[in-house]
Amino acid sequence: MDVFLQVVVNGLLLGGLFAITSVGLTLIFGIVKVVNFAHGEFLMIGMYATFLISTKLGLHPYAAVAAVVPLLFVLGMLTQKLLIEPLMSARNHDIQIFATVGLSTALINLALLLFGADIATTPAYGLRTAIEIGPIRMLVGQIVMFGVATALVIGLHFFLQRTRSGRGIRAVAQNRAAAQLMGINVSRVYMITFGLGAACVGLAACLVAPLYPTSPGIGTYFVLTAFVVVVLGGLGSIGGAFLGAMIIGLIDSLSGFYIGSDMREVAVFGVFLLILILRPQGLFGGRLKLSHVS
Amino acid sequence: MLELSGIHSGYGQTTILQDVSLTVTEGEVVTIVGANGAGKTTTLRTISGLLKPSAGTIRFDGKDITKLSSHETVELGITMIPEGRQLFPDMTVRENLLMGAYRKGAQASQSQLMDEVLALFPRVEERLEQKANSLSGGEQQMVAIARGLMAKPRLLMFDEPSLGLAPIIVSQVFDVIDSIVKTGATVLIVEQNVFHTLKAADRGYVLENGEVVLTDDADALLENPHVRKAYLGI
Numbered sequence: 070m071d072v073f074l075q076v077v078v079n080g081l082l083l084g085g086l087f088a089i090t091s092v093g094l095t096l097i098f099g100i101v102k103v104v105n106f107a108h109g110e111f112l113m114i115g116m117y118a119t120f121l122i123s124t125k126l127g128l129h130p131y132a133a134v135a136a137v138v139p140l141l142f143v144l145g146m147l148t149q150k151l152l153i154e155p156l157m158s159a160r161n162h163d164i165q166i167f168a169t170v171g172l173s174t175a176l177i178n179l180a181l182l183l184f185g186a187d188i189a190t191t192p193a194y195g196l197r198t199a200i201e202i203g204p205i206r207m208l209v210g211q212i213v214m215f216g217v218a219t220a221l222v223i224g225l226h227f228f229l230q231r232t233r234s235g236r237g238i239r240a241v242a243q244n245r246a247a248a249q250l251m252g253i254n255v256s257r258v259y260m261i262t263f264g265l266g267a268a269c270v271g272l273a274a275c276l277v278a279p280l281y282p283t284s285p286g287i288g289t290y291f292v293l294t295a296f297v298v299v300v301l302g303g304l305g306s307i308g309g310a311f312l313g314a315m316i317i318g319l320i321d322s323l324s325g326f327y328i329g330s331d332m333r334e335v336a337v338f339g340v341f342l343l344i345l346i347l348r349p350q351g352l353f354g355g356r357l358k359l360s361h362v363s
Numbered sequence: 364m365l366e367l368s369g370i371h372s373g374y375g376q377t378t379i380l381q382d383v384s385l386t387v388t389e390g391e392v393v394t395i396v397g398a399n400g401a402g403k404t405t406t407l408r409t410i411s412g413l414l415k416p417s418a419g420t421i422r423f424d425g426k427d428i429t430k431l432s433s434h435e436t437v438e439l440g441i442t443m444i445p446e447g448r449q450l451f452p453d454m455t456v457r458e459n460l461l462m463g464a465y466r467k468g469a470q471a472s473q474s475q476l477m478d479e480v481l482a483l484f485p486r487v488e489e490r491l492e493q494k495a496n497s498l499s500g501g502e503q504q505m506v507a508i509a510r511g512l513m514a515k516p517r518l519l520m521f522d523e524p525s526l527g528l529a530p531i532i533v534s535q536v537f538d539v540i541d542s543i544v545k546t547g548a549t550v551l552i553v554e555q556n557v558f559h560t561l562k563a564a565d566r567g568y569v570l571e572n573g574e575v576v577l578t579d580d581a582d583a584l585l586e587n588p589h590v591r592k593a594y595l596g597i
Contacts, residue, residue: 233465240451240462247449249413252437252466252514 084318099305109288115274145267463513
């Protein structure tokens, strides 16, 4: 029983990781209607920035939040303004996909050029230490990540549902033409939303960096699961992404323990395929209205 | 208040408006009459800044607004109630109305505006907490008009407010428009229901193939043989 409990807790903590890495992706998709294939590389950039701030300045990796989140916010805004916006009027939306895939490839190779293929290890400052609560062992860094992921999802929900700016953002997602007639500067909303989505993954990077080694390909490693989570939760649903992350975390953890650690990805992607076949709108798409923006 | 001179406008390479000039003075109700495709909606979209004219100038309060975008013209107090309602489907009626007061000039008096507007639309008040997409077409049109009024507009533009509505609802919509007109609002209205609109308006322009072919007082247009034959079927 204790073992089962431990495996479940591991799954939920893993879910916290998946939630915090995917919430920005679903936000951008829900509002700007662009699938950002460079999302993982934004995470990678954030992780390298955290690594550099932590090693060169000798700061705690969590202190890097103050620099990394604004950096990613600006990077996201620039991506929207310089790359996506010029393509928005294009009749074929596949072009935007190619553009973000191209950005992803360019960023990976830029990282290879600057940092080489070796892994970079961010100082852990005790975040990789396990603490025990009863029979359950948890890493300090994982607990923080779970807490921040939960707070982020709740915070975004309230921002979108309860504030004037949030209402404006939802208006753009629901009816772009009408939003313009309400006096909303739509291209500015798109820029801010893309920036917010990137800032979320920047926050994730500061929390992930002390726990996982950083490398140019690390984004690809994380983003595959993020896509599964986002599709599972229903593209554009923030609450759905959170629940999707928990489900994938549990599947990953339970299948890894009870079936075999080499079967984890088979289980995760097997479930993904089943969802695509049975419920292509996602488990909560169109039903779960918790911050469903589109 | 509003002055268009020599406007050419359209979509991409297609020019629809050819040398359109018109004026609306404060407190006046002006209508644009014309067949489908004559350029009525294009005129409103060009004024609001959703389309940029290829030639000509638009002035509002004497200020050149030709190159302004829609979010800038809205800030000046130019509000357009679009054809086909265009509500925010997943928002409640209340949220839709609050979106109407999004512009800076209306935000501060948001709750006062809400009271004023709801007094005009008792049916809308009953539906405040309902999702906009759960309303009937007529109710949606009322919400669209109420949302437009929430912007505290200085110039209110209607685009085909009666389109696609049942005859009984159409007369309700016109009752609402009449009551807005009675408050002394400045209105520019595009509407296929030419007879009823000319009854409510002070002046009218007849638009054919993107050109103004006729302009006169609304009463005179109702008597005009061309208008009677082409638009009133008399």
